[in-house]
Amino acid sequence: MAPPFRADQVGSLLRPKSLVEARKNSTLKWNRLRAGPSTDASTNDDNTGTTDQSSDPLVTLRNEQESAIKDVVSEQLERSILPIVTGEFERGIFYGNFFESLSGFEVRYTPMENFKKDFPTNRPLAKWGVPGxxxxxxxxxxxxxxxxxxLDDWLFFRNLLPADQVKNAKMTVPPPGWWHIQLKQPFSPDLFPSDEALLADLSAAVRKEIMTLYDHGLRAVQVDDPNLSFFCDEEWITTCKAEGVDLDRLLELYIKSHNDAIRDLPSDLRVGVHICRGNFPNGVGLASGSYERIARKLFNETEYKLFYLEFDSPRAGDFTPLKHLPVDKAVVLGVVTTKYAELEDLNELKERVYQAADAIAEGQGRAREDALRDNLAVSPQCGFASDHSEGGVGFSRERMWEKLELVKRLSEEIWPGWNGK
Structure with missing residues (x-):
């Protein structure tokens, strides 16, 4: 299955300084702030995003947010960057707003000792002295x-697009098990009898979110689950074994939760899963290790047809795991880094794509040309700013655009004319 976009992007973009400051000055950190006025999907499908001027910090944030989204969408259209995204400017962090929207669920401050020991996300936080x-x-x-x-964010976004470009828009959603994997005790036994029961509810919620967006015209969704890469991290694996954590069972749980969230979706809805190793401010990574540990299960037991994988540095390992990719699935190679501002060499990137194609072709018993045609695309390895703070080391917004243009040039060198130009 050929990927829908030969040049792709993960989702988050560097925010303008005015938007960063507006969020810092508001009372919101990770909480929701919709793009435009709150709407009811059953009565209002026309979100123009108009707001009253006010000195209220939340109104200032909303105005900055709307303006920044309009500008970044316009820039992508002008540069022919696909797919088109909001940069996640409407969120404080890439998974933001979803879990806060659930009934029977809350997001609250949690001391570090309540998280699984040595959980990769917490490593840099512990070094920085963050208590929870x-x-x-x-x-x-x-x-x-x-x-x-x-939905409100999508309606605002959709109304910024020419009618013929709506099909090229993409939004991201978090995975069902985002918090479950991190916590020593993710639920009270008085509320849920098992992990499976809680994850079933969360999967149903993710699926409902995806279908709501689809029903209002969205045709490309990316599920962001960097936590799956932690099953490749030797340090965390060692700690889990010492703590008696059954990683095989956990992986089975999360594969099922993903499958439940995306099973039986409409055939014209393009859904992929993004699995990187984290991208904290200033390029701080969270984990390392080859995808080989999970590749067979990932490619063969999940319902996903499209995988966004990180391959921009040695921490991701080589392309050997791609030999497990079935013929009818595809990988978006994250070969351009968002951790550092240095611009990659185009010819070196092309060679890396060919190496990946060779690994896929070997596993499938086919030729390089077959793998290039059916199974590959390219992208940055992660978003440029997964939360509302700074992005990678030395990054400017202009360098961000240069990186995205590099991805586009790389795709055009390998797949000439793929975007109709």
């Missing part, structure tokens, strides 16, 4: 999504 952070927990015996987390 937010985490999500069920508060009732049923967790549901009563009102879409992202």
């Amino acid at each position: 952070r937010d985490a999500g927990y069920p508060t009732a015996k049923k967790v549901t999504l009563e009102k879409s987390a992202y």
